[in-house]
Amino acid sequence: MAIQTPASSASGTDTKTITVMTFYIEDSLYGIPIEHVVSLSKETDHIQDLPIKVPGLIGVIHYQDTVVPVVDIAKRIGVKSGTEAKQDLITTLSTREQDHIDWIDALEKSITTGEKFTKARDPHQCAFGKWYDKFETRNEALQEILQHFDEPHKQIHSLADKLLNLRDRGDTEEALKELEFQRITTLRRLRSLFAHARAQLTEMMRPILLYVTRDGINPAFALLIDEVHDALTYNIKDCYSPEQAGFQSLMTSDKYIKAILSDKKQPKSILFDIDRILEPNHQAAIEETAA
Helix, strand or coil, rough: CCCCCCCCCCCCCEEEEEEEEEEEEECEEEEEHHEEEEECCCCCCCCCCCCCCCCCCEEEEEEECCCEEEEEEEHCCCCCCCCHHHHHHHHHHHHHHHHHHHHHHHHHHHHHHHHCCCCCCCCCCCCCHHHHHHHCCHHHHHHHHCCCCCHHHHHHHHHHHHHHHHHHHHCHHHHHHHHHHHHHHHHHHHHHHHHHHHHHHHHHCCCCCCCEEECCCEEEEEEECEEEEEEEEEEEEEECCCCCCHHHHHHHHHHHHEEEEECCCCCCEEEECCHHHHCCCEEEEEEHHHH
């Protein structure tokens, strides 16, 4: 597919390039041509609702003397936003924390009553362990918090064999005493880490407005995005249609996609077609309602 861009003169060659402002929607990298970016803003508190039912159109905001439509681009293209993903992850962490409270309670019951202990003894086999072993994040602060889970999580799971062996030897009181100590030390530490991770995820849920222009001067609309990445330059020869790039998952939203940017020197990103994000009839309805 063809993309109209000026020839690059940086190296004195005829190589055509496109420079885009890239940003994340959850874990995928997207972009728009840099010349269509007006500004970036974290001021999202004054978005006003509109009585218009357009997927992803969440309202308008005043930018200087202009009323600007705001598009939640994740909802527009039908994918999960970073905010939604982080909210889901917060819920998951709360559930996994409760799992370990229940695990300790189940171990106490087994020690006291002699019932068979059926919870996972291997820290890699509980629901949290399976998630923890596979989870990856770009956020360094969250990554650092998660690294601290390993030791107390393994220590919790090591209690089953140790304390059930004490019970089987007739040292039930000693087993319960040790369990209570671990409840107020190791489990408390683990719960603190769960709380810290949730707080960090909440801190990360700060969407950004990217103001987009068509004429190079006036903002036509603003995109609600998860995280700004960088301004990156790609060779046009490395730009492909979604079909050519094998992005079959984009076929339901490809009308909003202009190209896949796949330069070997840069991370792969998805280029939006800014002329299709808001259709002319939507723009007219917005202007009429906001007038």
